[in-house]
Amino acid sequence: MTKIRRLTQAVFLLIFLWLFLQTESKGANELGYPVKIFLDADPLIFITTALSSRQLDFPFLLALLVILATVFLGRVFCGWVCPLGTLHNLAGSLKKKRPPAKPFNAYRWKYYILIFIVVAAVFTLQPAGVMDPIALLIRSLSLAVYPIVQYVTVSAFDSLYAWHLPLVTDASEWIYGLLKKGFLSFQQPFFRQAVFTGLVFLGILALNLQERRFWCKYLCPLGALLGLLSRYALLKRSVSEGCDGCGVCLGSCQGAAGPDLKDKWIKQECLACMNCDDVCPKNAVRFGFSANASGTALDLGRRRVIGSALAGAIAVPALRITPLKKAGAADQQLIRPPGSREEREFLKRCVKCGECMKVCVTNGLQPALLEADLEGIWSPVLVPRIGYCEYRCTLCGQVCPTGAIRNLSPDEKAKVKIGLAMIDQSRCLPFAHGMSCIVCEEVCPTPKKAIRFEEVRVRDRDGREQILKQPHVDLDLCIGCGICETKCPVLGRPAITVTSIGESRSRDNQLLLS
Amino acid sequence: MNRRDFMKSALITGAAISLPAGLDPVLTALQAAQGPDLAVVRGTPPARITGAAVDALGGMRRFVSRGDVVVVKPNIGWDRTPEYAANTNPEVVAAVVRLCLEAGAKKVKVFDHPVSDARRTYKQSGIADAAAASGAAVGFMDERKFKDMRINGLTLKTWPLYTEVIEADKVINVPIAKTHGIARLTLGMKNWMGVMGGWRGRIHQRIDESLVDLAGFIKPALTILDAVRILTDNGPQGGDLADVKLLNTVVAGTDAVAVDAFGATLFGLKPADLGCVRLGHQMRLGSMDLAGMKIKRITL
Numbered sequence: 001m002t003k004i005r006r007l008t009q010a011v012f013l014l015i016f017l018w019l020f021l022q023t024e025s026k027g028a029n030e031l032g033y034p035v036k037i038f039l040d041a042d043p044l045i046f047i048t049t050a051l052s053s054r055q056l057d058f059p060f061l062l063a064l065l066v067i068l069a070t071v072f073l074g075r076v077f078c079g080w081v082c083p084l085g086t087l088h089n090l091a092g093s094l095k096k097k098r099p100p101a102k103p104f105n106a107y108r109w110k111y112y113i114l115i116f117i118v119v120a121a122v123f124t125l126q127p128a129g130v131m132d133p134i135a136l137l138i139r140s141l142s143l144a145v146y147p148i149v150q151y152v153t154v155s156a157f158d159s160l161y162a163w164h165l166p167l168v169t170d171a172s173e174w175i176y177g178l179l180k181k182g183f184l185s186f187q188q189p190f191f192r193q194a195v196f197t198g199l200v201f202l203g204i205l206a207l208n209l210q211e212r213r214f215w216c217k218y219l220c221p222l223g224a225l226l227g228l229l230s231r232y233a234l235l236k237r238s239v240s241e242g243c244d245g246c247g248v249c250l251g252s253c254q255g256a257a258g259p260d261l262k263d264k265w266i267k268q269e270c271l272a273c274m275n276c277d278d279v280c281p282k283n284a285v286r287f288g289f290s291a292n293a294s295g296t297a298l299d300l301g302r303r304r305v306i307g308s309a310l311a312g313a314i315a316v317p318a319l320r321i322t323p324l325k326k327a328g329a330a331d332q333q334l335i336r337p338p339g340s341r342e343e344r345e346f347l348k349r350c351v352k353c354g355e356c357m358k359v360c361v362t363n364g365l366q367p368a369l370l371e372a373d374l375e376g377i378w379s380p381v382l383v384p385r386i387g388y389c390e391y392r393c394t395l396c397g398q399v400c401p402t403g404a405i406r407n408l409s410p411d412e413k414a415k416v417k418i419g420l421a422m423i424d425q426s427r428c429l430p431f432a433h434g435m436s437c438i439v440c441e442e443v444c445p446t447p448k449k450a451i452r453f454e455e456v457r458v459r460d461r462d463g464r465e466q467i468l469k470q471p472h473v474d475l476d477l478c479i480g481c482g483i484c485e486t487k488c489p490v491l492g493r494p495a496i497t498v499t500s501i502g503e504s505r506s507r508d509n510q511l512l513l514s
Numbered sequence: 515m516n517r518r519d520f521m522k523s524a525l526i527t528g529a530a531i532s533l534p535a536g537l538d539p540v541l542t543a544l545q546a547a548q549g550p551d552l553a554v555v556r557g558t559p560p561a562r563i564t565g566a567a568v569d570a571l572g573g574m575r576r577f578v579s580r581g582d583v584v585v586v587k588p589n590i591g592w593d594r595t596p597e598y599a600a601n602t603n604p605e606v607v608a609a610v611v612r613l614c615l616e617a618g619a620k621k622v623k624v625f626d627h628p629v630s631d632a633r634r635t636y637k638q639s640g641i642a643d644a645a646a647a648s649g650a651a652v653g654f655m656d657e658r659k660f661k662d663m664r665i666n667g668l669t670l671k672t673w674p675l676y677t678e679v680i681e682a683d684k685v686i687n688v689p690i691a692k693t694h695g696i697a698r699l700t701l702g703m704k705n706w707m708g709v710m711g712g713w714r715g716r717i718h719q720r721i722d723e724s725l726v727d728l729a730g731f732i733k734p735a736l737t738i739l740d741a742v743r744i745l746t747d748n749g750p751q752g753g754d755l756a757d758v759k760l761l762n763t764v765v766a767g768t769d770a771v772a773v774d775a776f777g778a779t780l781f782g783l784k785p786a787d788l789g790c791v792r793l794g795h796q797m798r799l800g801s802m803d804l805a806g807m808k809i810k811r812i813t814l
Contacts, residue, residue: 025631025633025634026633026637027631027633027634027635027636027637027638027642028637158658161658162658186632186633186654361631361633361634362631390593390630390631390634391593391630391753392593392594392634392638393593393631393634429719435719436696436718436719436721437696437715437718437719438695438696438718439715439718441695441696442629442694442695442696442718442750442751443629443751444751445593445630445751445753446753447748447752447753447754447757448748448754449748453695469695469696487629487715488715489713489715489716489718491713
C-alpha cells in the first residue's frame with residue numbers, strides 16, 4: 001500500500017509543480033492550462049471565501065469533490081494528494097530518529113486555528129490564505145524558492161558560458177536551452193519579502209525534524225477542516241484480536257491518530273496513509289468500509305473553542321481600526337492589479353496565494369507588507385518601478401482562484417483604471433533640465449496617448465533657443481498602468497509616478513468630477 | 515554605403531572569396547551598379563511585393579552569400595497584433611527570411627529587444643510564428659550577449675550592443691513606418707534601438723545623433739521598409755485602427771538614409787523634416803536627395 005500511496009503522492013506533486021511552472025506567459029492571451037486547480041479544489045479556501053464574501057461566483061466544484069471524498073474516505077487529501085503534505089514527507093525523511101521521543105500531541109491546535117479562521121470569515125475577514133497549505137505553498141514557491149532556483153541555475157550556466165570551455169560550454173548551453181524551454185522562468189523573478197517568506201517556508205519544513213508532519217498534525221487549518229469532515233467517513237480502520245499492543249503502528253502513523261489505542265483511535269487525525277496496516281507484525285490492522293461508528297469523539301474543550309471563536313471575532317475589528325480605511329488616507333502606493341474588486345471586497349477574497357504575482361509578466365505585482373495594513377499582508381500590489389501592468393495582459397485575473405481580481409476580457413481591461421500618473425516637473429528632463437526626452441509618451445499604451453506634449457521654447461545657458469516637448473498627463477485617458485514610471489529614464493525617484501488615485505474600483509479614491 | 519563603396523567592396527570580396535563561384539558576384543555587383551537606388555513596390559500580398567522589391571535591386575544573392583549567417587531585424591517592439599501597424603508585418607519578415615535562405619544563407623536569425631513584454635510581442639505580432647515557419651531561428655535576446663562596443667559616434671561613444679548583430683555576416687533591417695513623438699517618424703535608422711542594451715531611453719536626449727551613430731556603426735547590407743500598413747498617429751505603439759493607413763508598399767534599398775528619406779514622403783513629409791535623415795545626409799552616411807536617385811517604382 002505504501003508504494004501505491006507514494007506513487008499517487010508523487011503524481012499529484014508533479015502535476016502541482018508542472019502547473020506551477022506553467023503559471024507563466026508564453027505570449028498568448030491565455031495560459032492554456034488549469035494552473036489554479038489545486039486552489040479550486042481547496043475546501044478551506046472555498047468555505048472561508050464563501051463566508052467572507054457571501055458569494056459563490058468562483059469555481060468550487062472541485063472543492064465540493066474533495067469534501068465529498070473526505071466525507072466518505074477520510075483525510076485522503078492530506079495523505080495522498082496534498083503537495084505540501086508530500087513535501088513534508090520528503091523533509092521528514094531527513095529525520096533520523098524514529099519514533100519521536102515524545103510526540104507533541106498538540107493536534108487540537110489546528111482546530112483552534114480553524115475555528116479562528118472560520119469565525120473571522122463569518123465576520124467578513126479572510127485570513128485563511130496565511131496558513132492554508134496550498135496558498136502557502138504556491139506563495140512560498142513563487143516568491144522565494146523558484147527565484148532562488150532560477151538564480152542558482154542561471155548563475156551556474158552563466159559561469160560555464162563565460163569560461164568558454166570547448167565542448168563543455170557547448171554542452172552546457174544546450175542543456176541551458178532545454179531548461180529555458182521547460183523549467184526556468186523567462187526572466188529572473190524578484191520579489192519583496194522573498195527572504196521572509198522563504199524562511200517561513202523553510203521553518204515549516206524544518207518542523208519535520210522535530211516531528212514528522214508536524215505541520216499536518218498540529219497546525220494545518222485545512223487538515224483540521226478535513227478532520228472534522230472525516231468524522232463519519234465510511235472508510236474505517238479496525239484492529240482485530242490478534243493485536244498484542246506492540247506499538248509499532250504508533251511510530252508509523254503520519255497523523256496523530258493514536259493507532260495503538262485500537263478502537264479508541266482518533267479518527268479525525270488519520271491521514272488514511274495505511275502505514276499501520278503495512279507495519280503491523282500480527283497483520284491485525286484492517287481498513288474497510290463500514291457504517292459502524294468508530295474511534296473517539298474529538299474533545300476540543302469548550303473554553304478553548306469559545307476562546308478561539310472569540311479571538312476570530314475580535315480579530316475583525318482589531319484589524320480594521322486602521323487609519324488606512326479612511327477615504328484619502330489609504331496608502332497611495334496601494335495600486336491593485338486591474339480587475340481587483342473594491343478594496344473591502346478584494347480583501348474578503350484575496351487568499352494571498354501569490355498566483356497573480358507568479359504570472360505577472362513584468363514582475364510588477366509584489367506582495368504587500370503593510371500597504372493594506374495587516375489584513376492585506378502578501379496581497380498583490382503593483383510596484384511600477386519594478387514592473388508595469390502590460391496593457392493587453394489579463395493573466396492575473398485569469399489565475400485568481402477567488403475572483404478577488406476579476407477575470408477581465410481584453411476589452412474590459414482596456415477601460416479599467418488602476419491609478420493615475422502624475423509628472424514631477426522638478427525632475428522631468430524637459431521641464432527641469434531643458435533636455436528632450438518623452439519616453440513616457442512613447443511607451444504610453446492607450447490608443448490615444450494619455451500623455452500629450454506642449455511645445456515650448458526655452459533658452460539654454462548660452463542663450464540659444466531650443467524647442468522642447470514637455471509631457472502632460474491626460475487624466476481622462478490615463479489608466480495608471482505605470483509603464484511611464486517603469487521606463488522613466490530619471491532613475492532614483494522617477495519624474496512620473498503612478499498612485500492609486502482615480503482607480504475605477506473605488507468610489508471615493510477619485511480626483512475628477514465626472 | 516553608397517554605390518561606389520559597394521562596387522569597391524563587392525569587387526574586392528568577389529575577387530577574394532569567390533573564385534570557385536566564378537565571376538557571378540562581380541556580375542551581380544555590376545548589375546546592381548546599373549540598377550536602382552531604391553525599389554518601391556506597391557501591391558499585394560506583402561510577401562510578393564517584398565520579393566519584387568529585392569529582385570528590383572538585383573535579387574537577394576547580391577546581398578547574401580552562400581553560407582552566410584544573416585540577421586534579419588524587424589521591429590517587434592510592442593504588444594500589438596499586425597493590423598495595428600506597431601510591428602513589422604509578419605509576412606514581410608517571413609518573405610525576407612525565405613529569400614535569405616533561398617540565396618544560400620546558412621542561418622537566418624530573427625530577434626528584437628522589445629519595449630513591451632518580449633513573450634507577448636513576439637507572439638502577438640505574429641512575427642515569431644511566421645519567421646519560424648519560414649525557417650528562421652527566432653529567439654529572445656540573451657542579456658549575456660550585449661557587449662560594450664566602441665561606437666565613437668557624435669553622441670554614442672560606447673554602448674552595449676547585441677553581439678549577434680555585429681558578428682553576423684549580413685544584417686538586413688526590416689523596419690515598419692510609424693510616427694514617433696520625438697523623432698517624428700520611426701523608420702529604418704530608429705529600428706537599431708532594438709539592438710541596444712542598457713538604459714536606452716536616455717538616447718532620446720539626443721535622438722538624431724544617436725540614431726545616425728547606430729546606423730553608421732551597424733551598416734546593414736539592405737534595408738526593407740515595411741509600409742504595408744503605416745501608423746499615422748499615436749505611434750510608435752498605436753492601438754487605434756483609425757490611425758492605420760493601408761499603403762501595401764515596401765521600400766528597399768542599400769542606402770539606409772535614402773530609405774528613410776523616402777519613408778518620410780509616405781507621411782507627406784520632406785526627407786529633411788527628419789532630423790536623423792538630415793544629419794545622416796550631412797555626415798555622408800547616405801543620401802536624402804531623392805530627386806537625384808534612381809527609384810524604381812513597381813505596381814503589382
